[in-house]
Amino acid sequence: MEDSLLKLKNTNTKDAFRYGYLLNKMFPYIRAVLSRSIILILLAIPLGLLDGVVAFSLRPYMDYVVNGNEAQVFTFQGYTIQLQSFFIKFIPFAIVVFALIQGLLKYLCNYLTEWTGNTMSNKLKIDLFKKLTAMDTKFYDINSSGLILSRFLSDPDQASKKLIETIKTFILSIFELLALVGVLLFNSWKLAIIGVGVMAIAITPVTLIRKKIKKVSNETMVVAGDMTTNFNETCAGNKIVTAYNLQESQNHKFEKQVKAQFNLAMSLTKRVGWMSPIMYFICSIGIAIVMNYGNSLILSGEMTAGSFASFVTSLLLLYKPTKTLGLTLTNLQGTFVSMARVFELFDLIPEIKNKPNSLELKNVGGVDFSHVTFEYVKDLPVLKDFNLSVKPNETIALVGNSGGGKSTVVNLIPRFYDVKSGSIMINGIDVREYDIVSLRNSISFVFQDNYLFSGTIKENILMGKPNATEAEIAKAVELAHLDEFLGTLPEGIDTVVGERGASLSGGQRQRVAIARALIKNSPIVILDEATSALDNESEAIVQKALDNLMQNRTVFVIAHRLSTIHNADRIAVLNEGELVELGTHDELISKPDGRYKYLYEMQFA
Numbered sequence: 001m002e003d004s005l006l007k008l009k010n011t012n013t014k015d016a017f018r019y020g021y022l023l024n025k026m027f028p029y030i031r032a033v034l035s036r037s038i039i040l041i042l043l044a045i046p047l048g049l050l051d052g053v054v055a056f057s058l059r060p061y062m063d064y065v066v067n068g069n070e071a072q073v074f075t076f077q078g079y080t081i082q083l084q085s086f087f088i089k090f091i092p093f094a095i096v097v098f099a100l101i102q103g104l105l106k107y108l109c110n111y112l113t114e115w116t117g118n119t120m121s122n123k124l125k126i127d128l129f130k131k132l133t134a135m136d137t138k139f140y141d142i143n144s145s146g147l148i149l150s151r152f153l154s155d156p157d158q159a160s161k162k163l164i165e166t167i168k169t170f171i172l173s174i175f176e177l178l179a180l181v182g183v184l185l186f187n188s189w190k191l192a193i194i195g196v197g198v199m200a201i202a203i204t205p206v207t208l209i210r211k212k213i214k215k216v217s218n219e220t221m222v223v224a225g226d227m228t229t230n231f232n233e234t235c236a237g238n239k240i241v242t243a244y245n246l247q248e249s250q251n252h253k254f255e256k257q258v259k260a261q262f263n264l265a266m267s268l269t270k271r272v273g274w275m276s277p278i279m280y281f282i283c284s285i286g287i288a289i290v291m292n293y294g295n296s297l298i299l300s301g302e303m304t305a306g307s308f309a310s311f312v313t314s315l316l317l318l319y320k321p322t323k324t325l326g327l328t329l330t331n332l333q334g335t336f337v338s339m340a341r342v343f344e345l346f347d348l349i350p351e352i353k354n355k356p357n358s359l360e361l362k363n364v365g366g367v368d369f370s371h372v373t374f375e376y377v378k379d380l381p382v383l384k385d386f387n388l389s390v391k392p393n394e395t396i397a398l399v400g401n402s403g404g405g406k407s408t409v410v411n412l413i414p415r416f417y418d419v420k421s422g423s424i425m426i427n428g429i430d431v432r433e434y435d436i437v438s439l440r441n442s443i444s445f446v447f448q449d450n451y452l453f454s455g456t457i458k459e460n461i462l463m464g465k466p467n468a469t470e471a472e473i474a475k476a477v478e479l480a481h482l483d484e485f486l487g488t489l490p491e492g493i494d495t496v497v498g499e500r501g502a503s504l505s506g507g508q509r510q511r512v513a514i515a516r517a518l519i520k521n522s523p524i525v526i527l528d529e530a531t532s533a534l535d536n537e538s539e540a541i542v543q544k545a546l547d548n549l550m551q552n553r554t555v556f557v558i559a560h561r562l563s564t565i566h567n568a569d570r571i572a573v574l575n576e577g578e579l580v581e582l583g584t585h586d587e588l589i590s591k592p593d594g595r596y597k598y599l600y601e602m603q604f605a
Contacts, residue, residue, distance in 0.1 A: 033116040052179025055314040117161030124156035146229025158338035176321035198286025364523040371422035397565035400574035444522040448529035450513035464520035479548040480515035
């Protein structure tokens with residue numbers, strides 16, 4: 001897969017205008033809240049109609065006030081309705097009752113909107129998080145943490161909560177329009193044609209800004225991601241920021257991002273905001289025409305004063321749902337843009353995946369690299385025709401200058417990446433033939449900077465084997481030389497380590513990581529610069545723990561400190577992605593112009 005397809009900044013939301021396609025993709029999430037969504041829609045219908053009831057009631061009441069104690073007779077489509085003056089007197093009280101009912105319906109609608117929207121959003125977030133954990137290492141290499149957070153946490157809310165809210169508002173506005181248009185037609189079809197026609201003209205500008213909404217929405221997403229990345233980096237790198245007096249630089253960067261976000265928001269506001277005054281201006285023209293023409297209808301006897309009052313009230317009330325409908329259609333386009341971005345995430349396909357009928361890895365034997373070529377960036381190979389055979393239970397050390405390909409070699413074994421050409425075999429079978437879970441269950445890692453998750457020391461150790469017994473935990477703690485350290489803590493193994501294990505020293509974090517690897521009990525162990533960041537005392541303790549971890553296992557050791565690899569069975573020397581020397585320490589140090597001898601003497605001169 002091309003890197004550009006995995007890079008979130010390159011998203012183009014090409015499906016943002018395919019409404020049917022997006023709603024079809026969204027339907028599984030809508031189906032989960034379908035019953036309550038239907039109730040919400042059913043409640044929105046009478047809520048929208050009640051404005052028309054209030055406007056309609058003004059006709060008999062005004063005619064009653066003007067004409068005195070007379071029964072009001074209505075004729076519509078051949079039907080005659082007579083309303084006695086006794087009932088007309090109670091219209092003001094009925095309006096209060098209607099307002100109470102309207103308030104209750106509004107509360108129920110708002111509650112159901114929040115419930116259905118949040119339920120859908122949570123389900124989307126859970127599924128997207130599962131997608132996130134299934135993505136390859138390359139995905140995280142080419143996307144910033146801020147952009148990933150922005151895409152995976154913001155868009156589900158916009159795509160689901162806003163969708164439900166927009167649908168409710170749309171239904172409400174439509175039935176408000178229908179009820180009020182009905183009242184207009186009932187009072188005067190001639191004036192209704194003028195009023196409705198003007199409103200229709202007023203709403204047309206909404207269709208002109210769809211593409212601008214999509215463009216600004218995508219650009220805003222990128223800026224929001226950059227801001228989140230800045231937050232993350234400032235928090236995680238707070239010591240560097242303080243030590244190098246980078247506060248001014250970080251502040252300037254953040255101010256620049258805030259300004260960019262502000263400019264984007266104002267750009268959209270300028271294009272959306274002008275619709276409101278234009279709609280208001282057009283509607284005012286319609287009202288002026290209606291009032292002028294309505295006056296002549298009253299004088300000619302075609303309308304009563306009550307009918308005209310009811311008509312004008314309905315027309316004024318009609319402006320609100322018309323404007324709301326215009327804004328709703330605008331918001332709906334933003335919702336569809338977010339929806340398109342969400343499903344673009346779902347459509348991302350990890351490069352590293354199981355083949356059909358993949359094999360389960362059992363009884364791990366030797367590991368063989370055969371003519372392996374690999375590159376992170378196209379046409380810039382990191383490994384070139386790399387060949388190496390490692391026997392079962394052999395400890396092999398990988399040494400060489402930085403950037404020589406040592407970490408790449410070990411990252412290819414658990415398929416963090418796949419080779420460009422050649423193969424890596426375990427038991428004589430290409431690792432790509434094995435089930436990924438069983439492959440990675442067979443490998444334990446201890447890195448230079450081991451990541452500890454927020455939680456207790458015990459919880460971090462159990463990540464190696466969640467169902468481990470207390471006896472297994474105690475043994476791992478002992479072999480990792482953690483027991484003495486844990487004895488000094490009031491909470492012992494249940495001590496909370498904080499984010500990234502910040503409350504522990506480097507050596508303590510390493511020993512927790514070693515205990516995690518020990519309890520996993522994998523036949524292959526990879527040690528990537530596991531002691532290079534430690535002081536001599538910490539290194540001595542950690543090295544004892546590593547010796548316990550390495551027993552009876554196939555071990556790959558990456559080390560810059562050549563003093564730590566004397567006991568390796570063999571040493572593989574890499575230079576610019578190629579294996580240039582292979583042998584024991586004594587064999588390599590005896591080569592007069594050998595690469596290993598050069599590195600060794602450089603370090604100990």
